[in-house]
Amino acid sequence: MIQEIKSHIKEVEAFQSEDLQQIEEFRIKYLGKKGLMNDFFKAFKEVPNEEKKEFGKTLNELKTLATEKVKELKEALENKQEEIGVYGDLTRPAEPSEIGSRHPISIVKNQIIEIFANIGFNVSEGPEIEDDWHNFTALNLPEHHPARDMQDTFFVQRDPKDILLRTHTSSVQVRYMEENQPPIRTISPGRVFRNEDISARSHCIFHQVEGLYIDKKVSFSDLKQTLLYFTKQLFGKSKIRLRPSYFPFTEPSAEVDIYWGLETETDYRITKGTGWLEIMGCGMVDPNVLTNCNIDPEKYSGFAFGMGIERIAMLLYQIGDIRMFYENDARFLEQFKSSI
Structure with missing residues (x-):
């Protein structure tokens, strides 16, 4: 089971998205009430005593990574939306510069x-x-x-x-x-x-x-x-x-x-x-x-x-x-x- 958690850690690290719906689905998958984290915590009591320390450490690492990943992606999306709101579409062609003139x-x-x-x-x-x-x-x-x-x-x-x-x-x-x-x-x-x-x-x-x-x-x-x-x-x-x-x-x-x-x-x-x-x-x-x-x-x-x-x-x-x-x-x- 520890190997399964580690595979999820790699998946969380690799996840990237600029779609709010996909980010929310990712959060629910790992951190929701019926998410994988709850399943892993429930399985904790079945883990042999000699493996509990490593299991707990690995599980906490997955939870921390998933939480930070969701926060990071949402902040990046909010910042981008704020820039577009203030400056408009930053990918649009620039307005032509005002041409000066000689006296x-x-x-x-x-x-x-x-x-x-x-x-x-x-x-x-x-x-x-x-x-x-x-x-x-x-x-x-x-x-x-x-x-x-x-x-x-x-x-x-x-x-x-x-x-x-x-x-x-x-x-x-x-x-x-x-x-x-x-x-x-x-x-x-x-x-x-x-x-x-x-x-x-x-x-x-x-x-x-x-x-x-x-x-x-x-x-x-x-x-x-x-x-x-x-x-x-x-x-x-x-x-x-x-x-x-x-x-x-x-x-x-x-x-x-x-x-x-x-x-x-x-x-x-x-x-x-x-x-x-x-x-x-x-x-x-x-x-x-x-x-x-x-x-x-x-x-x-x-x-x-x-x-x-x-x-x-x-x-x-x-x-x-x-x-x-x-x-x-x-x-x-x-x-x-x-x-x-």
Whole structure:
């Protein structure tokens, strides 16, 4: 009989089920009022005295194993049902992850960088907190120069020397020229700061991309062809014009317009009925700027250009209010999920 109990011990150890009905039938078979355990206990008095100790020990082992097996299987089943109740069917396919999106400023900046990278321009960066020399003086804007009033500046420190938030990324170009000799072909994207009232068309924080090309025998025609290539790639427009303008660090200087067209009511509105849109400023680098950066103006010449990324993005996506770029409105930003 002891061997029979041991065979049941092996059967109990091997038993597995996730069906509550089968588990209950197993419990009744061994632990029910008419179960095998009762039969074995009744047979105990018929066991010879010399075998009772081993018989009792083996029988208790069977009872303990059967009790623990039932408890274990029921707990596992309850835990699984609880998980399904809280989380649903854990074997079902997962919900698709919410796809994020790049900010429209980043999208346009990356497009501009890629366009100029295709014609050999690298990317240079510099600090947002600048000194007076790199932001103004080296760019042909000495102290008390009236052109400084064109850029209302956030000053961090005035004495002993002026420390400020950069008003343009031309300061990065100055640093690049100080550290590198021609040929130079670089663009400088970054955030800039000006003490201006915030409105639908202007902000105290915005982004620029400025370009610089310096080499021997660089001419204004090189500048025009570079800008024509850029406008074709970004806007798909092949007609530009350059209007005379003034910037302290370039001579001659020009404003660049593209012909947007007059095909829709929106075209009439954004171009004020002219069909032309201003997109950037440009010019030939002033010889004084080259001298300030230890580049020989007798040997080298170059051109520079600069544009506001927000303005370009507003044109590309027909956004009417610059403040939308900075309000972190998910409804606005989700529109750019399909953009690169």
